[in-house]
Amino acid sequence: MNVFRRFRKNVKNIKTKRNEKEQESVNNDEAVLDASLSETLSILRTRIGTSSDFIIRELANAESGNSQIAISYIEGLIDQKQLSELMEALIAGNTRFSSFSNNPVNHLKGIIPIGGIKAVNTLGSLLTAILNGEAVVAVEGLPGAVTVSISGGIRRSVEEPSSQTVVRGPKEGFTEELSVNIALLRQKLRTPELRIESRTIGRYTQTRIAVIYIQGLANPEVIEELLSRLDAIDTDSVLESGYIEEFIQDKTFTPFPTMINTERPDAVAGNLLEGNVAVIVDGTPFVLLLPVTFFKFFQSSEDYYQRYDISSFLRIIRLFSFFIALFLPSIYIAVTTFQQEMLPTTLLISLAAQREGTPLPALLEALLMEITFEVIREAGVRMPRVIGPAISIVGALVLGQAAVQAGLVSGAMVIVVSFTAIASFVMPNFNMASAVRLVRFALMLLAGMFGLFGILAGAVPILVHIVSLSSFGVPYFTPLAPLRWSNLKDTLIRVPWRSMKTRPAVISVQNKVRQSSFKQQHAANKGPEEGDSSI
Amino acid sequence: MGRYRFFIMVILCMLLSGCWNRTELNEISITSATGYDRVDGNWLMTLQVIVPSAMTVGGTGGSGGSGSAIHVFSTKEKTIQQALNKSNLENSRFLYFAHNNVLIIGREAAEEGISQIIDLYLRTAEARESVYVLLASGKASDVLKDLIPPEKLPGVALAQILNKEGSMSGFIPPIKMYELAKQISSDSKSAGVPEISVAGDGGKALESLDVFKKTSSKEKLKLSRLGVFKEDRLIGWMTWQESFGVSWMSDKIKMSSISFSCPGSESTRNFASFKIRTAKTRVTPIKEGNDYKMQLKVKVGGVLTESTCPADPADLKASGEMEKEIEKQIQNYIHLGWKAVQRMQVDLPGFAGHVHRKYPRDWNEIKETWAEKELGEIKLDVHVKATIQHPGFFSKAFVESEGKSGGKK
Numbered sequence: 001m002n003v004f005r006r007f008r009k010n011v012k013n014i015k016t017k018r019n020e021k022e023q024e025s026v027n028n029d030e031a032v033l034d035a036s037l038s039e040t041l042s043i044l045r046t047r048i049g050t051s052s053d054f055i056i057r058e059l060a061n062a063e064s065g066n067s068q069i070a071i072s073y074i075e076g077l078i079d080q081k082q083l084s085e086l087m088e089a090l091i092a093g094n095t096r097f098s099s100f101s102n103n104p105v106n107h108l109k110g111i112i113p114i115g116g117i118k119a120v121n122t123l124g125s126l127l128t129a130i131l132n133g134e135a136v137v138a139v140e141g142l143p144g145a146v147t148v149s150i151s152g153g154i155r156r157s158v159e160e161p162s163s164q165t166v167v168r169g170p171k172e173g174f175t176e177e178l179s180v181n182i183a184l185l186r187q188k189l190r191t192p193e194l195r196i197e198s199r200t201i202g203r204y205t206q207t208r209i210a211v212i213y214i215q216g217l218a219n220p221e222v223i224e225e226l227l228s229r230l231d232a233i234d235t236d237s238v239l240e241s242g243y244i245e246e247f248i249q250d251k252t253f254t255p256f257p258t259m260i261n262t263e264r265p266d267a268v269a270g271n272l273l274e275g276n277v278a279v280i281v282d283g284t285p286f287v288l289l290l291p292v293t294f295f296k297f298f299q300s301s302e303d304y305y306q307r308y309d310i311s312s313f314l315r316i317i318r319l320f321s322f323f324i325a326l327f328l329p330s331i332y333i334a335v336t337t338f339q340q341e342m343l344p345t346t347l348l349i350s351l352a353a354q355r356e357g358t359p360l361p362a363l364l365e366a367l368l369m370e371i372t373f374e375v376i377r378e379a380g381v382r383m384p385r386v387i388g389p390a391i392s393i394v395g396a397l398v399l400g401q402a403a404v405q406a407g408l409v410s411g412a413m414v415i416v417v418s419f420t421a422i423a424s425f426v427m428p429n430f431n432m433a434s435a436v437r438l439v440r441f442a443l444m445l446l447a448g449m450f451g452l453f454g455i456l457a458g459a460v461p462i463l464v465h466i467v468s469l470s471s472f473g474v475p476y477f478t479p480l481a482p483l484r485w486s487n488l489k490d491t492l493i494r495v496p497w498r499s500m501k502t503r504p505a506v507i508s509v510q511n512k513v514r515q516s517s518f519k520q521q522h523a524a525n526k527g528p529e530e531g532d533s534s535i
Numbered sequence: 536m537g538r539y540r541f542f543i544m545v546i547l548c549m550l551l552s553g554c555w556n557r558t559e560l561n562e563i564s565i566t567s568a569t570g571y572d573r574v575d576g577n578w579l580m581t582l583q584v585i586v587p588s589a590m591t592v593g594g595t596g597g598s599g600g601s602g603s604a605i606h607v608f609s610t611k612e613k614t615i616q617q618a619l620n621k622s623n624l625e626n627s628r629f630l631y632f633a634h635n636n637v638l639i640i641g642r643e644a645a646e647e648g649i650s651q652i653i654d655l656y657l658r659t660a661e662a663r664e665s666v667y668v669l670l671a672s673g674k675a676s677d678v679l680k681d682l683i684p685p686e687k688l689p690g691v692a693l694a695q696i697l698n699k700e701g702s703m704s705g706f707i708p709p710i711k712m713y714e715l716a717k718q719i720s721s722d723s724k725s726a727g728v729p730e731i732s733v734a735g736d737g738g739k740a741l742e743s744l745d746v747f748k749k750t751s752s753k754e755k756l757k758l759s760r761l762g763v764f765k766e767d768r769l770i771g772w773m774t775w776q777e778s779f780g781v782s783w784m785s786d787k788i789k790m791s792s793i794s795f796s797c798p799g800s801e802s803t804r805n806f807a808s809f810k811i812r813t814a815k816t817r818v819t820p821i822k823e824g825n826d827y828k829m830q831l832k833v834k835v836g837g838v839l840t841e842s843t844c845p846a847d848p849a850d851l852k853a854s855g856e857m858e859k860e861i862e863k864q865i866q867n868y869i870h871l872g873w874k875a876v877q878r879m880q881v882d883l884p885g886f887a888g889h890v891h892r893k894y895p896r897d898w899n900e901i902k903e904t905w906a907e908k909e910l911g912e913i914k915l916d917v918h919v920k921a922t923i924q925h926p927g928f929f930s931k932a933f934v935e936s937e938g939k940s941g942g943k944k
Contacts, residue, residue, distance in 0.1 A: 336559070336560050337557045337558060337559055337560075338556065338557060338558075340558075340560065340563065340631065340633060340634075341633035341634070341663075345565075345567075345634045345636070345691060346691075348560075348565065348634060349565065349585055349587055349590050349688075350587075350590065351560055352560040352561065352563075352565065352585075352587035353587035353588055353590045355559065355560040355561045355587075356561050356587050356588040357561070357588070358561065361557070361559055362559060362560070446549075448557075449549060
């Protein structure tokens with residue numbers, strides 16, 4: 001334990017030292033720039049260095065020959081077309097600068113044909129602007145500079161999400177670009193109540209993070225808590241929303257995810273309308289949704305597009321496959337090595353016939369096959385696409401027929417492992433599937449040691465753990481524990497849209513009514529119409 | 536800090552215990568039937584164990600398919616447990632009894648008393664009391680060696696025969712171990728156990744796999760009679776007709792069928808069959824002086840499945856007459872069974888329990904002499920009410936309607 005304490009102390013020391021250092025450079029960045037153009041440029045040069053993609057373009061005055069205006073930007077972050085427009089405007093207006101030099105900012109605003117223009121006067125904000133893909137226009141005699149938003153560069157177009165596909169529903173997915181992602185949401189939620197709070201996290205990456213919610217639907221306490229947690233993050237880099245997720249989750253030591261990530265704008269929009277909050281991180285198409293409950297992981301956005309009966313059936317199928325993925329191998333081990341009397345005679349005999357001559361005990365056999373499957377799965381994700389077919393052929397042969405024919409593995413075990421594997425991919429959310437895979441191994445070991453009793457001894461703590469979790473103050477296992485009757489209509493089953501008159505009570509604290517009664521409204525609309533026709 | 540230590544301790548504890556009672560499926564031999572015989576004052580225990588590799592379909596299991604699916608071996612010792620223990624000298628696997636289907640008791644053992652077997656089954660955890668009990672006409676070890684085509688596992692096949700026979704016809708009602716123990720220790724102190732015997736010329740044809748290659752075999756295992764136990768000893772046998780009568784008395788009929796001659800018909804050709812769907816017998820003891828009268832109210836419902844009677848069963852009057860015939864038939868069976876019961880002085884229908892429940896004070900006086908004295912003096916008062924719920928998809932008998940179709944209507 002002493003080791004831990006010492007380790008913690010060291011970490012603290014390092015943190016404080018780092019902060020002190022940081023403080024100095026921040027102080028430096030806060031320095032207000034003076035009016036000299038050459039000085040501003042030289043400070044910029046020393047700060048950014050001689051990187052070849054950092055470009056300073058100086059425009060000389062036609063009469064004096066001295067540099068009057070300088071445009072600086074980073075080549076890959078700006079849009080070339082907008083840059084040339086900016087240059088054209090500046091060159092055209094160059095000659096007149098001397099006469100209007102008493103208020104150059106207004107003058108620049110007058111001639112630059114681009115929307116986002118801002119005057120800045122500290123080195124820090126100047127640097128941020130440049131690194132965010134804006135062009136900085138500095139003018140002789142103007143303290144500070146003007147930033148022009150012409151950011152562009154390479155970006156992926158909006159494509160169909162690759163990790164969460166649907167049969168029916170929008171085919172567009174988020175991209176890596178924050179502004180595009182926000183725009184995708186704006187297009188779906190055309191309401192002034194859609195609010196966006198921005199943060200920048202990561203000392204080196206300066207990653208922009210947007211917290212999106214609908215004012216009046218989202219719980220203000222959740223937003224406040226989320227923002228305070230975000231503000232507490234002090235890290236050098238945020239490259240994916242996974243970084244943020246691990247920092248802000250309620251409990252770190254749990255295999256179960258307490259936030260959903262999704263690539264689908266329609267899923268985010270739907271959840272925002274239920275009072276959830278979304279966190280979009282620049283540079284990744286995976287958007288975090290919070291707070292979530294356990295059963296949210298068994299819901300797909302398609303559930304709301306299909307007929308309710310099919311959706312309800314599919315949700316039950318998903319829950320069933322969750323149990324299969326979690327328990328099937330361990331039940332197989334327990335029943336074949338401890339509780340043989342649980343099986344019907346004929347099944348026992350056919351299982352026994354298959355195990356005849358297999359060299360390994362059932363536990364080892366199951367572990368071996370599960371690990372083999374995990375290896376093949378991981379290989380399938382990592383390997384170059386070209387080798388794909390080769391791997392799948394070898395995998396199918398190794399895992400399946402050949403292993404059985406060689407008498408190394410029993411046929412029933414192959415069926416159990418493959419069914420488990422397929423069942424674990426039924427869950428719409430990959431995070432939960434990963435959690436299940438992890439827990440499964442523990443349960444298998446317990447089953448191998450104690451049989452069905454071992455499975456119970458594993459399952460009860462898992463249930464207790466799940467119930468103890470919370471996501472931003474919302475109990476993880478609602479609406480089952482604590483029981484909320486009104487929420488059950490959209491948990492294991494989905495009732496028809498006409499009947500979903502309220503939002504989930506736990507998440508959306510205020511403004512619970514979603515819609516008015518369709519039938520009443522319809523009848524009310526019909527009444528006057530009939531009257532009209534009679535006249 | 537304390538928490539971490541606690542966790543580590545729990546995990547270590549788990550590892551300590553290991554997998555002590557783990558048995559892989561290929562380390563157990565599943566017994567499908569067991570037999571008990573008495574030979575020279577010793578118990579001869581016979582086990583029919585399943586050979587799983589012979590059960591596989593297709594070629595994946597290695598040497599599957601052609602061999603015998605069962606293996607039978609016997610051990611002899613003073614006690615059953617000792618005999619079981621001695622089997623370790625010749626058997627390579629752990630004996631596993633949870634899937635045991637039938638228990639066959641040899642005739643000699645049954646006549647000497649079966650309390651030791653019952654005690655073993657009630658006492659040990661592995662043996663299931665839900666196993667069917669059968670009597671062998673000769674030695675149980677011989678029955679266990681016989682095959683029952685087309686089933687590969689005779690033990691399972693026997694259990695299926697018993698189960699099906701009990702629910703579909705009820706001629707010789709099957710009995711499970713716990714029921715046997717319960718009935719023997721009840722007020723009536725008696726039980727009936729079906730007998731299995733080899734029909735045919737008594738050869739050894741059923742012991743060879745060659746029987747599967749033939750389309751028909753003269754020899755076959757079948758249920759033949761009902762062995763009657765008084766306390767734990769076998770004292771006599773009943774034919775299936777007598778046993779059927781007792782089944783009616785003790786409300787053991789679930790489904791069955793009754794054949795009867797057509798009402799008013801002299802011809803021996805004209806018969807009809809009645810398939811029983813629901814049957815219920817209510818027994819009420821009535822004390823008359825010092826004697827007891829047992830009132831049996833039997834209610835039967837079912838469908839007509841076969842008829843060559845001239846009468847139209849759709850006609851209420853005709854069907855009422857048919858019902859009378861059915862009632863008569865059932866009464867015949869009951870009286871047949873009752874005669875056998877009085878002959879053997881064994882309270883197989885379990886009337887003792889009814890008397891005990893209704894007249895608990897009197898019971899104490901008569902319980903000692905019940906089977907020998909009072910049982911013989913009981914009068915039966917049988918009321919049967921049969922209902923033909925459905926005449927089938929055809930009204931008059933085929934021959935009748937053919938002949939008269941032109942004339943009438």
